[in-house]
Amino acid sequence: MNYYKHLLDRVEVMTEGGNYSIGQIEINTPKRHVHGVETYGLNIKEREKRTKVSFLVDTLYFDGLANYYDGEVLVMNVAMYERREGVNHLCVNDARTIIETRKHKPKVVILTHFGMTMLRNKPWEIAKRLSEETGVDVIAARDGMEFGLGGI
Numbered sequence: 001m002n003y004y005k006h007l008l009d010r011v012e013v014m015t016e017g018g019n020y021s022i023g024q025i026e027i028n029t030p031k032r033h034v035h036g037v038e039t040y041g042l043n044i045k046e047r048e049k050r051t052k053v054s055f056l057v058d059t060l061y062f063d064g065l066a067n068y069y070d071g072e073v074l075v076m077n078v079a080m081y082e083r084r085e086g087v088n089h090l091c092v093n094d095a096r097t098i099i100e101t102r103k104h105k106p107k108v109v110i111l112t113h114f115g116m117t118m119l120r121n122k123p124w125e126i127a128k129r130l131s132e133e134t135g136v137d138v139i140a141a142r143d144g145m146e147f148g149l150g151g152i
Helices: 092-101 117-121 123-134
Strands: 018-022 027-028 042-047 053-055 071-079 108-112 139-140
Touching: 071 092, 071 117, 092 108, 092 123, 108 123, 117 123, 123 139
Parallel strands: 053 071, 071 108, 108 139
Antiparallel strands: 018 027, 027 042, 042 053
16 A cells, blocks of 8 residues: 555545545445445445446345445445355345345346355356346446446
């Protein structure tokens, strides 16, 4: 970090409920997650635009989690196919619950951050099944993937 510090305008430490801005971009860290290290998801929005992108990163599922991340596009770290005791990451059933329990369903969900159990169970097939079950467009991320927000 110190090597790059001179290239930065400032360094900010993110906290629960924090609001940050970089030019026209607004960033919110609504809730500290349940994880072995301190993690926060992000809601990111350009000031003059409606589209919000939410990043739900490493955490154990907890009640109310879904409604902290209300972006039209929801990027979710889904590391495991099934829940494993003592592992603070989301699984496929957690992803389904998050999509189904949000007050306003996202337009697109992008699943990412796959562990071996996800990879063995073919994330693209999991995404297709979740799309069919929830009525939301669910995509499995892949290396080098780009996603344009123009149509959202």
